[in-house]
Amino acid sequence: MSQKERFTVIPLRDVVVFPHMITPIFVGRPRSVKALHIxxxxxxxxxxxxxxDAAxxxxxxxxLNETGVVARVLQNLPLPDGNVKVLIEGIKRAKMTNLNLDDDCFFADVELIEDEQADSKDMDTARFMLxxxxxxxxxxxxxxxxxxxxNIIQSENLTRLTFMIASxxxxxxxxxxxxxxxxxxxERAEKVMELIQTELELLKIDDRIKNRVKARMSQSQKEYYLNEQMKAIQKEMGKEDDYKADIDEIEQKIKEIDMPEMVKDRAEKELKKLxxxxxxSAETTVVRNYLDWIISLPWNIKTEDIIDIKHAEEVLNKDHYGLEKPKERILEFLSVRKYSDNMKGSIICFVGPPGVGKTSLARSIADAMGRKFVRMSMGGVRDEAEIRGHRRTYIGALPGKIVQSMKKAxxxxxxxxxxxxxxxGSDYRGDPASALLEALDPEQNNTFTDHYLETELDLSKVFFITTANSLETIPAPLLDRMEVIRLSGYTEQEKLHIARGFLIPKELKEHNVEEGKITVTDNAVMxxxxxxxxxxxxxxxxxxxxxxxxxxVKKLVTDESIEHIEVDDKITRQYLGPRKFRIGGVYEDEEMGVATGLAWTQYGGDLLQIEVALFEGSxxxxxxGHLGDVMKESANIAYSVVKSTASDAxxxxxxxxxxxxxLHVPEGAVPKDGPSAGITMATAILSAVSEKKANCKIAMTGEITLRGKVLQIGGLKEKVLAAHRAGIRTVICPIENEKDLTDIPEDxxxxxxxxxxxxxxxxxxxVLK
Structure with a gap:
């Protein structure tokens, strides 16, 4: 290495300029243009x-790489897009020791690099091999x-020859x-020889692949020739050309089916291509399957609504006991639909715990309206293509579940x-919830587009109903398009009526039990x-x-002397074993440091007995108890409230x-969150520190503030039903929830x-004694 010099710098993205070589480069970045100008x-x-990194x-x-090249500008050519095409001649290799940004331009201190001395025989040998x-x-x-x-091999200088060959x-x-x-x-010449050998190996691999592809193409041509011969032989033998007959059949169906003009034009173009x-050929199968889907969809077929409100009410009451508010809303919807055929219907969403009849209620609506019924389960759907379909370029492509269900209906x-x-759900394959927006929005679902069909499908006449256990996991834009109808849990009396009027007759029929052979008493059901x-x-x-x-049934079959079995509560315990649950899980009537709270879950209401223990510490x-952030904050607030009012108590x-x-909330494996346990936690803490027993037969729910105020909560109906199931008859709730008491069943x-x-x-x- 010799003297130091200072030059303006142009960083190169994907090109290396060698000494003694003339190379064109394109300059476009402002700093590089400024360096070129200087x-x-x-x-x-x-x-x-x-x-x-070129990016x-x-x-x-x-x-930047330390080693670069000092070059001379030979020619500049400004281009229309603002870039400059520059002809550069490499002069000498150099090493950058420092880089500075000055006046929006890079300047570098560099040291010119001299080649190391090498043995003349080694250089001659290297030149010959290169x-x-x-x-x-x-x-x-x-x-x-x-x-x-x-021209290249005439160069006697090994360095110049190496750079010329490398370029x-x-x-x-x-x-x-x-x-x-x-x-x-x-060593530089040996490196270039190594690169040459690598290139030659890649060429050999490329030739093998080309030969393999050529052999496959020859096989395809052979198969085509044999197929043509087979068709000619079949024609000579007088056999009908099945392929042509299929095409003619598709053409006839396209003419006969009443479909939108845009869809018919698309089908005729595909048929012409076929x-x-x-x-x-593989393409023939793809086009044929596409046409089969086009002609199998019910484009302009609609069932006539038979909306008889009295009949609808009879169907709903026959299939479902209770659920008065949901039934009332459904009858309102049917009444308006009968009054106005052009009304754009809202999307109904039934929300409630499992087993309350959401799915069967939707089926009853279809029966009451005289419409076809189709069901699509959304549980676990993570691929957007399940809603919108796959593009036809994919192997095994199919329309989305919506189009498939329309065909089924x-x-x-x-x-x-x-x-x-x-x-x-959603993952790297897309967001199905977002894909559903177009299908469920009454303002735009008349032009729903499936990726497979690549044509518009009118879904505006479809009566969409959705079901859910909880609204929390439904994306807000999707929830905004739905009218929510809540189905709460049943009371014991309602369950008794359902069992007597629906479940027992259904099970007896499914088990093919003759009338009078088996009876299940009300005591057994309770x-x-x-x-x-x-x-x-x-x-x-x-x-x-x-x-x-x-x-x-097993007892009837094994003992032929028995003609009738009456299942009561004793036989129930004999058949099913020991009782699985206690009434609500309230262990004590009165206990120190324990308070009974009410919780809402997506499976209905539940009881929580919050426990507090006191021991020496700081x-x-x-x-x-596996609590969420909101519930942990409630615990801290409850502790502060008790601490601030301790002297009064x-x-x-x-x-x-x-x-x-x-403070512990039992069932530590079950996640729990929400603010409504605030007063329960405060009561349990106060009971423990004041050494006063709390009445565990009083259940409570309410959010607490630092000033000791009790705020409104949600899910009161479900919580009260849970307390009633547990045998608790006194419930403490916020005064702001008084309006929600009317939602609770009268009994x-x-x-x-x-x-x-x-x-x-x-x-x-x-609560405290």
Missing amino acids: ANTTDKRLFLSLQK TDNPAQAD VKNFETYAGQTKRVNQELFN NLKVKAQDFQSVLDINNPV RFMPPM GSMNPVFLLDEIDKI ELITYYTKEAGVRSLERNIASLIRKS GKLIVT GVPAYKFKDFDIH VRNDMEFKLVSTFDEVRAL
């Missing part, structure tokens, strides 16, 4: 360095014409950079149930409801009734300084006592 106005020399727009010194390798490369690639080849190779820029980095001329295709106005829409099921719906109840009937609050201050308080409401509170002091007076 070089043109001085000695026309600048420094060129390859970027380590970097504003490289720093670390982003020329021989290059001759082989030129002969096999045909990329170097004879005149250029002769004619088709390798990556980083490989060129590795050649430029080498100081020893013999006529000129060889029968055995056989009409353009079915009742379409999207079941479990809250279980829909035993099942109270001690063998813990649910808001009746699905588990139905399974237990089926189990009772199976065991009774005044810390420990919270356990007669609790000495040292209880909070010298003791740790551990439950009359059987319960509600304490409406606005402050924690009122809760304390009611």
Whole structure:
């Protein structure tokens, strides 16, 4: 290395300029254009360095290779797009020691690099081998014409020869950079020979692939020739051309089917394309399948609505007991639909716990309207193509589930149930929930486009119904397009009516039991409801009734002397074993440091007995029970409320300084969250620190503030039903929830006592002894 010099710098993205070589480059970045301008106005020399990553727009010194080349500008040609085409001649290799940004232009301090001394014999040998390798490369690639080849090999200087040969190779820029980095001329020549050998190996692989493809093409031509011969033989034998007959059949159906003009035009174009295709080609199968889908869809077929409100009411009451509000809303919808055929219907979403009858309610709507019914389960759907379909270019492409369901329905106005829409997912294959927006939006679903059909489908006459256990996981834009109707859990009396009027007759019929052979008493049903099921719906109840009937049938079959079996509560315990559940899980009537709370889950209401333990420590609050962030905050707020009002309750201050308080919500494996357990936590803490027993037969729900105010909560109906199922008859709830008491079934409401509170002091007076 010799003297240091300072030059303007142009970073290169994907080209390496070698010494003694003349190379065109394109300059477009403002800093590079400025560097070129400075070089043109001085000695026309600048420094060129390859970027380590071509995608970097504003490289720093670390982003450039140290070794570059000092070059001379020979010619500038401005281009219409603002770039400049520059003809560059490499002068000498150089190493960048420092890079500065000055006046929006890169300047670099560089040291010119001299080649290392090498043995003359080694250099002669390297030159001979390099020329021989290059001759082989030129002969096999045909990329170097004879005149250029002769000019290159005439060079006696090994360094110049190496750079000239390297500049004619088709390798990556980083490989060129590795050649430029080498100081020893013999090692540099060996590196270029290594690159030549790599190129020759790649050429051999490429030739093998081309020969293989050529052989396959020859096989395809052979198969085509044999197919043509086979068709000619069949024609001579007088056999009908099945392929032509199929095409004629499709053409006839396209003419006969009443479909939109745009769809008919598309089908005729595809049919015309099909006529000129060889029968055995893969493309023929794709077009044929597409036409089969086009002609199988019910384009303008609609079932006539038979809307008889009295009949609809009879159907709903026959199929479902209770559910008065949902039934009322459905009858309102049918009434308006009868009054106005052109009304754009809203999308109904039934939300409620499993087993309350959401899916069967949708089927009853279809029966009441006289429409076809189709159901599509959304649980676990993660691929957008399941909604919109696959593009025909994919192997095994099919339309989306919506189009498939329309074909199955056989009409353009079915009742379409999207079941479990809250279980829909999304991943790298797309977002199915977003794809559903177009189908469910009344303003745009008249032009729904499936990727497979590539034509518009009118879904505006479809009556869409969705079901969900919870609204939390439904995306907001999708939820905005739906009218939510909540189906809460059933009371014990409602479950008894459902079992007596629906479940028992259904199971007896399915088990083919003759009338009078088996009877299930009300006592047996109440035993099942109270001690063998813990649910808001009746699905588990139905399974237990089926189990009772199976065991009774077995007894009838094994003992022919028995003609009739009456299943009561005793036989129920004998068949099903010990009771599985206690009434609500309230373990004590009165206990210190325990309070009974009410919780809402997507499966209905539930009871929580929150426990608090006090032990010597330093005044810390420990919270356990798999709680969410909101519930943890409620615990801290409850602790602060109790601490701030401790003197009013007669609790000495040292209880909070010298003791740790551990608050636990049982069933630690079950995630729990929400603010409505605030007053329950405060009651349990106060009970523990004041050493007063709390009445565990009083259930409570309400959010608490730092000032001790009790705020409104949601899901009151489900929570009250859970308390009623547990045998609790007194419930404390916020005074702001008084309006929600009307939603509770009258028989439950009359059987319960509600304490409406606005402050924690009122809760304390009611619960603590």
